Amino acid sequence: MGEVSRKPGKPLQVNPIKLSQPMGAALAFLGVNQCMPLMHGALGCASFTKVFLTRHFSEPIAIQTTAVTDITAILDGGDYNIVESVKNITAKVAPKLIGLHTTGLTETKGDDIRGVAAKIDFPLVHVNTPDYEGGLESGWALATRALIRQLVRPTDQVQPDKLVLLPHVGLQPIEVEKIKEFIALFGFEALALPDLSTSLDGHLGHKQGALSGGGIEVDDIENLADAALVISIGASMRDCAQALREKNPAMSVHHFDHLHGLEVSDALVELLMQKMPATEIHPGVKRWRMRLQDAMLDCHFALGQTRFAVVGEPDQVAGLCQALTEAGGRVTLALTTVDAPQLAPIKATRVLVGDLEDAERLHEDYDLIIGNFHCEALALRYHKGLVLRGFPNWEQVGNQLKNDLLYEGGAYFLCEVANAADHQRRHEAKG
Amino acid sequence: MAKKPKIKDLLVESACSHSAAKKSACNTQTPGATTGGCAFEGAQIALFPYADAAHLVHGPITCLGASWETRATPTSHRGHDFTQMGFTTAISTNDVVFGGEEKLRAAIDYIIENYAPQAVFVYATCVTALIGDDIDAVCRQAQSTYGIPMIPVHAPGFVGSKNLGSRLGGEAVLAALVGTKEPEVRTPYDINLIGEYNVTGDMWQYTPLLEELGIRVLATLSGDGRIADIRAAHRARLNVIVCAKSLISLTRKMQEQYGIPFISLSFYGKRDTSSGLLAIADALGDEDLRERTRTLVAREEAWLEEKLAPYRRLFEGKKAILNTGGNKSWSIASALQDLGIEVVATSVRKATEDDKEKARQYLGESGVLMTNPGTEQAKIIDQTGAHLLLAGGRSLYTAIKKRIAFIDVNQEKKKSYGGYQGLLNLAEDIKNALENPVFNIVARRAPWEK
Numbered sequence: 001m002g003e004v005s006r007k008p009g010k011p012l013q014v015n016p017i018k019l020s021q022p023m024g025a026a027l028a029f030l031g032v033n034q035c036m037p038l039m040h041g042a043l044g045c046a047s048f049t050k051v052f053l054t055r056h057f058s059e060p061i062a063i064q065t066t067a068v069t070d071i072t073a074i075l076d077g078g079d080y081n082i083v084e085s086v087k088n089i090t091a092k093v094a095p096k097l098i099g100l101h102t103t104g105l106t107e108t109k110g111d112d113i114r115g116v117a118a119k120i121d122f123p124l125v126h127v128n129t130p131d132y133e134g135g136l137e138s139g140w141a142l143a144t145r146a147l148i149r150q151l152v153r154p155t156d157q158v159q160p161d162k163l164v165l166l167p168h169v170g171l172q173p174i175e176v177e178k179i180k181e182f183i184a185l186f187g188f189e190a191l192a193l194p195d196l197s198t199s200l201d202g203h204l205g206h207k208q209g210a211l212s213g214g215g216i217e218v219d220d221i222e223n224l225a226d227a228a229l230v231i232s233i234g235a236s237m238r239d240c241a242q243a244l245r246e247k248n249p250a251m252s253v254h255h256f257d258h259l260h261g262l263e264v265s266d267a268l269v270e271l272l273m274q275k276m277p278a279t280e281i282h283p284g285v286k287r288w289r290m291r292l293q294d295a296m297l298d299c300h301f302a303l304g305q306t307r308f309a310v311v312g313e314p315d316q317v318a319g320l321c322q323a324l325t326e327a328g329g330r331v332t333l334a335l336t337t338v339d340a341p342q343l344a345p346i347k348a349t350r351v352l353v354g355d356l357e358d359a360e361r362l363h364e365d366y367d368l369i370i371g372n373f374h375c376e377a378l379a380l381r382y383h384k385g386l387v388l389r390g391f392p393n394w395e396q397v398g399n400q401l402k403n404d405l406l407y408e409g410g411a412y413f414l415c416e417v418a419n420a421a422d423h424q425r426r427h428e429a430k431g
Numbered sequence: 432m433a434k435k436p437k438i439k440d441l442l443v444e445s446a447c448s449h450s451a452a453k454k455s456a457c458n459t460q461t462p463g464a465t466t467g468g469c470a471f472e473g474a475q476i477a478l479f480p481y482a483d484a485a486h487l488v489h490g491p492i493t494c495l496g497a498s499w500e501t502r503a504t505p506t507s508h509r510g511h512d513f514t515q516m517g518f519t520t521a522i523s524t525n526d527v528v529f530g531g532e533e534k535l536r537a538a539i540d541y542i543i544e545n546y547a548p549q550a551v552f553v554y555a556t557c558v559t560a561l562i563g564d565d566i567d568a569v570c571r572q573a574q575s576t577y578g579i580p581m582i583p584v585h586a587p588g589f590v591g592s593k594n595l596g597s598r599l600g601g602e603a604v605l606a607a608l609v610g611t612k613e614p615e616v617r618t619p620y621d622i623n624l625i626g627e628y629n630v631t632g633d634m635w636q637y638t639p640l641l642e643e644l645g646i647r648v649l650a651t652l653s654g655d656g657r658i659a660d661i662r663a664a665h666r667a668r669l670n671v672i673v674c675a676k677s678l679i680s681l682t683r684k685m686q687e688q689y690g691i692p693f694i695s696l697s698f699y700g701k702r703d704t705s706s707g708l709l710a711i712a713d714a715l716g717d718e719d720l721r722e723r724t725r726t727l728v729a730r731e732e733a734w735l736e737e738k739l740a741p742y743r744r745l746f747e748g749k750k751a752i753l754n755t756g757g758n759k760s761w762s763i764a765s766a767l768q769d770l771g772i773e774v775v776a777t778s779v780r781k782a783t784e785d786d787k788e789k790a791r792q793y794l795g796e797s798g799v800l801m802t803n804p805g806t807e808q809a810k811i812i813d814q815t816g817a818h819l820l821l822a823g824g825r826s827l828y829t830a831i832k833k834r835i836a837f838i839d840v841n842q843e844k845k846k847s848y849g850g851y852q853g854l855l856n857l858a859e860d861i862k863n864a865l866e867n868p869v870f871n872i873v874a875r876r877a878p879w880e881k
Binding site: 010011012013014015016018019020022023038041042043044045047048049050051052054058059060064065066067068069070072073080081082084085086087088089091092103104105108109130131132133135204205373374377392 | 438460461462463464465466467468469470471472487490491492493494495496497498499500501515516517518519520521522523524526527534537538540541542557558561562587588589590591592593824825828831873
């Protein structure tokens with residue numbers, strides 16, 4: 001744990017890594033089956049998001065815009081654009097849910113989307129996500145909380161083997177699936193909200209629909225409150241767990257800042273064993289734990305002599321720093337997009353809320369960068385190793401299949417980073 | 432400093448042959464049923480390739496966070512390549528409440544101090560336009576302080592579509608840059624390339640040929656562009672619009688203000704490249720140049736034909752369907768035909784009237800102009816026995832289902848298909864697609880479905 005600089009010391013962002021709240025909210029809605037995210041703003045907000053996510057996932061992305069124009073920006077309180085949008089969307093496709101969220105434009109003009117939503121006779125969840133506040137992570141969390149508050153039916157009953165998983169936005173679709181499967185090995189049925197593991201996991205479906213194809217069912221969201229156990233992953237998701245608990249105080253709520261590394265994976269196992277005492281530990285779990293132990297030892301030579309810069313959303317950075325630190329990697333710079341409470345405990349010499357210009361200034365501090373594809377130019381300029389993680393990665397395919405979590409993913413992650421570090425050292429030595 | 436552009440004037444373009452027929456077609460937006468980018472995006476596309484100017488986006492993080500380093504628009508500019516950098520004031524709630532001008536001023540100071548650009552473009556966005564930040568005043572003040580051009584770009588997203596935004600970008604350049612400097616030397620063969628953004632290096636496929644002919648590219652808007660050049664662009668003999676409609680207002684106004692005639696052409700495919708070069712020579716009106724161009728075109732075509740021969744044998748009898756937008760609906764069709772591939776259908780869903788006419792011309796009477804390609808293309812594959820689908824990623828499944836080769840001409844484009852050399856690149860990609868067994872194998876039934 002090192003020095004945390006929270007306030008950017010400059011009036012602008014140069015080469016930003018930060019992404020917007022509306023984008024996070026749209027992504028969350030894509031984790032609900034047959035949902036249409038509807039971004040209340042000008043054309044561009046939705047268009048940029050659509051292109052951005054399409055390129056990152058190499059999949060078609062369903063999203064619509066209320067297409068606010070200069071006229072409606074001034075004259076309309078949002079009613080016309082939103083009501084017309086719902087009419088036009090439902091004339092063409094049959095979503096089970098519309099996820100309505102705002103942008104900076106419609107927040108600035110002060111549209112009352114809650115009021116408009118009340119007039120619309122169609123399943124719709126609304127959430128305020130101005131893009132001049134927060135970032136990708138908070139947009140995702142706000143949309144998730146809105147789904148919980150507006151859809152989940154209160155109850156006081158619990159099903160002992162039902163578990164709700166609340167993953168933060170940095171988790172890849174395959175990672176969510178792996179956590180669900182891991183938990184299932186202990187006898188729980190896990191439901192994730194949102195669940196990109198079945199919608200944006202890069203599967204070849206029967207057709208490429210105009211709506212999200214996969215994700216948690218709307219019915220299942222409505223019935224989440226009878227789960228005995230709630231596990232939120234990532235500090236950004238704590239509020240969502242609380243929102244769920246308000247629907248049923250009998251729920252047992254547990255939180256993990258991340259699921260990276262051996263220690264926290266053990267902690268999850270302990271929790272699950274405690275909640276389901278009769279279960280035998282699955283041989284696969286034991287085997288993967290041994291593989292991770294071995295991988296940590298195999299990788300510690302390479303990682304122990306490497307200084308890392310880790311760049312991304314706070315929750316993801318927290319996890320990656322933990323995994324690297326456990327195997328001896330020294331994170332000399334953790335660079336995150338927004339200020340957040342979870343920055344203080346991050347295991348890094350220096351934690352900075354900033355942009356890639358800041359990373360460039362500090363380039364003598366690290367040997368290898370872990371971050372999104374915008375880091376590539378920086379890595380090339382200063383001859384740094386590079387492992388691509390986070391949004392966006394337009395240079396590589398298979399983003400949704402990258403698993404860094406728990407025993408299994410942790411082993412793969414450390415090997416990938418160690419190999420990249422060694423490769424870079426050899427390459428540099430040759431000049 | 433010029434006053435803000437009039438949107439209405441830009442939507443009705445007198446030099447656009449169909450503008451009278453279609454009522455403000457460039458600005459139609461249907462809530463919940465519209466795709467495509469906004470005006471800000473269009474302005475960015477038009478101006479970002481100026482590599483020696485900083486591009487400062489005055490707005491919340493959405494506008495730039497998701498859009499910098501988006502396009503491969505290479506530049507020969509040495510020093511900071513600002514086309515691949517992002518600058519934004521990333522305004523916060525505080526700025527929305529109290530105004531963002533102070534932050535904008537400070538951001539400009541920071542950029543000048545740390546990056547020493549030749550100019551700064553300042554882009555208004557929805558939020559900063561709505562809260563009324565006076566970017567004109569900030570730019571005026573900064574320009575007098577620093578003595579380099581500070582160009583306000585009034586294209587907030589809500590004023591309209593991407594196409595309109597490109598026009599607004601052109602307006603900003605015309606108002607603030609063109610005619611503010613004299614070129615060091617002038618030649619009788621000075622031209623401007625307008626609407627060529629050098630995506631994947633397209634421009635460099637044919638500029639060496641222009642150079643060989645003695646034709647000098649005085650300025651571009653904006654591929655591999657320099658601020659000093661565009662400031663002197665008013666001394667060109669000819670404006671050449673490359674494969675784009677959006678900047679026709681700019682060239683029309685340059686004709687009115689500076690007497691520069693303009694022509695519009697494409698450098699996709701053999702025929703278009705050749706006729707493009709000849710058209711430039713014609714427009715410059717020099718018989719000797721014409722003769723040299725004819726010789727050069729003959730030489731290049733002969734070279735290309737020799738290179739293409741093996742591909743032609745492979746492509747014989749092959750039929751393709753093209754589902755893309757705008758001018759690509761005919762320009763890529765023409766390139767495919769140059770390779771000996773029959774184009775049986777092309778999408779005209781997002782095309783202008785001009786583009787539709789051209790597509791009809793290239794495809795002939797029997798070719799289908801698809802207005803709803805999503806549903807039509809599968810049917811046409813069955814009817815025509817097409818072997819190849821060129822489209823955006825959304826159509827991938829159609830190709831798999833029909834087990835025909837697929838080329839993504841929207842997202843995946845990383846190679847240049849421009850000029851003579853580019854046609855070879857395209858031929859190689861099509862060859863690889865046709866020979867790839869993946870579509871047949873992926874479309875196999877699962878064991879449990881048999």
